Amino acid sequence: MRERVVWIVSVLICLAALLTNPATREFTLWNLLVQAAIFIPSACIPAWRTNRMSYVDFAWPAGVLALGIQGFVFAAETTPLTIIGATAFTLTGLRLMYWGCLVVKPGWLKEEFPRYQYQRLVWEKAGLSGERLNLQYGISVQATANMSYFALPSIIIATNPRGGLHPVEIAAIVLWLAAFVYESVADVQKARFLGGYASDSRDVCDTGLWRYSRHPNYFGQWAQWSAAVLLAVPSAIALYERSPVVSWVITTVGLLFLVRAIYTVMVYYSGAVPAEHYSVLKRPAYRQYQAEVNRFFPGPRRKSDLLQEEAAVLPHGSDHGLGRLGG
Numbered sequence: 133m134r135e136r137v138v139w140i141v142s143v144l145i146c147l148a149a150l151l152t153n154p155a156t157r158e159f160t161l162w163n164l165l166v167q168a169a170i171f172i173p174s175a176c177i178p179a180w181r182t183n184r185m186s187y188v189d190f191a192w193p194a195g196v197l198a199l200g201i202q203g204f205v206f207a208a209e210t211t212p213l214t215i216i217g218a219t220a221f222t223l224t225g226l227r228l229m230y231w232g233c234l235v236v237k238p239g240w241l242k243e244e245f246p247r248y249q250y251q252r253l254v255w256e257k258a259g260l261s262g263e264r265l266n267l268q269y270g271i272s273v274q275a276t277a278n279m280s281y282f283a284l285p286s287i288i289i290a291t292n293p294r295g296g297l298h299p300v301e302i303a304a305i306v307l308w309l310a311a312f313v314y315e316s317v318a319d320v321q322k323a324r325f326l327g328g329y330a331s332d333s334r335d336v337c338d339t340g341l342w343r344y345s346r347h348p349n350y351f352g353q354w355a356q357w358s359a360a361v362l363l364a365v366p367s368a369i370a371l372y373e374r375s376p377v378v379s380w381v382i383t384t385v386g387l388l389f390l391v392r393a394i395y396t397v398m399v400y401y402s403g404a405v406p407a408e409h410y411s412v413l414k415r416p417a418y419r420q421y422q423a424e425v426n427r428f429f430p431g432p433r434r435k436s437d438l439l440q441e442e443a444a445v446l447p448h449g450s451d452h453g454l455g456r457l458g459g
Contacts, residue, residue, distance in 0.1 A: 133260070139273065146280040149382035153375045155291045156383070159206040163287070164279050166198045171275040179267045185248040188271045190229065195278035197225025199286040209293040213301060217289035217363060220308055224356060227316065250406035277393075284387045285360040291374075292367035300366050308359035315352025317341060322349065336411075336421045345430040346421065347407070350398040354428075357394040361387055399428055 150160040175191035178184070203218030248270070255266045297305075321340040341348040368384050375383075399405060404427055411418045424433050 133258075136269065139276075143276045143280045145382060146284075146386050149379040149386070150280070150287065153379040153383070155208075155371060155374050156287050159202060159287045159290055160279075160283070162206070163199065163202060163283055166202065167195050167275055167278045170194050170198060171271060171278075175271045175275075176268060179271055180264060183263060183267065184244045185251065185267045185270055186245040188274050189245065191271070192274045192278065193225050193228035195225075195275070196221055196228065196282070199278065199283055200225055203286045203290050206287075207290045209295070211293070211295050212297055213292055213294070213363075213367070214290055216301075216305060217286060217360070220356075220360060220363070221286050223312065227312075246410045247402045247406035250409050251402075253409075281386055281390050281393055282357075284383060284390060285357075285364040288364040288367045288371060288383065288387060291371050294370065298366040301363055304359045304363035304365075307362065308356055311352050311355035311359055314341070315349050315356065318348035318352055336415050336417050338421060338425075341430070342425075343433065344425065346425050346427050347398070347404045348430065350403045351428055351430065354394050354398045358391050361390050395428075404428060 147160065147164075150156045171188075171191045174194065175185075175187040178187045200218050200220070200222030203214065203221055207214035207218065251266075251270055252263070255263075260266055318341045321342060322337050325335075325337040325339055325342075345351055364387055368380075368387055371383075372380050397403060408418070408422070408427075412422075424435070
């Protein structure tokens with residue numbers, strides 16, 4: 133409960149800073165309305181009726197896409213920077229929506245996605261009762277993120293009327309393009325390995341980029357958001373002279389905080405940790421994969437004989453550990 137209170141207060145502070153700044157007020161007000169118009173009918177209402185949170189996987193990318201479109205609409209000037217910033221959010225939203233459609237193509241959300249099944253375990257451990265209310269809170273976290281912290285790069289870039297590109301912005305564009313390609317390649321490799329997302333394969337995807345990171349898709353997405361933050365830094369500095377000091381400090385700190393926030397989402401909230409909870413249960417070889425490959429940041433593989441070591445210490449004829457690995 134404490135974490136929920138902290139999140140709500142931090143979102144309100146971020147929104148207050150954006151709304152009290154004349155340079156960011158209009159974009160922020162419209163974005164509040166747009167995100168609510170997306171999340172309420174496409175995620176909140178269906179989740180209340182069906183007790184499934186998975187609908188948010190379509191609302192959130194649609195919200196990111198909306199941030200990109202609004203970046204074009206509310207740009208102070210049409211410049212290479214504002215066009216590139218808005219295009220980045222638009223492409224990110226479109227890509228996420230495309231893969232989301234592939235996930236549900238075999239059957240329209242007949243079952244809750246594993247990461248949201250995992251959320252129920254988290255709520256149960258925390259002693260939080262009232263499943264429907266918990267689902268609505270979980271959806272509201274993603275909605276309010278799109279209204280506040282996740283919107284900061286798009287909103288801040290839109291305030292910059294300067295033509296031309298700063299060297300920092302050029303570096304950010306290169307980083308974003310590389311990360312976009314990296315995540316896209318990882319998704320294609322995983323889809324090919326599984327033969328489509330409908331597969332219930334018990335094998336471990338250990339090919340291509342997946343040989344060096346257990347979640348290269350999540351890493352690529354985090355890198356894209358980090359690049360968006362870097363792209364917004366020169367605009368944030370330029371915004372200082374046109375902003376109330378307190379509002380500017382809050383939005384700038386929030387912009388930098390976004391790098392850590394996206395990492396937390398990609399690893400702990402709806403990314404690596406929830407996915408691996410079920411991968412270990414479904415795939416006997418996954419623990420060996422965990423022992424050899426970095427969870428998030430790509431890196432060289434480690435040598436490990438985890439399964440053989442565990443088998444060696446078991447009493448003869450016992451399947452205690454191996455039975456657990458097989459789920």
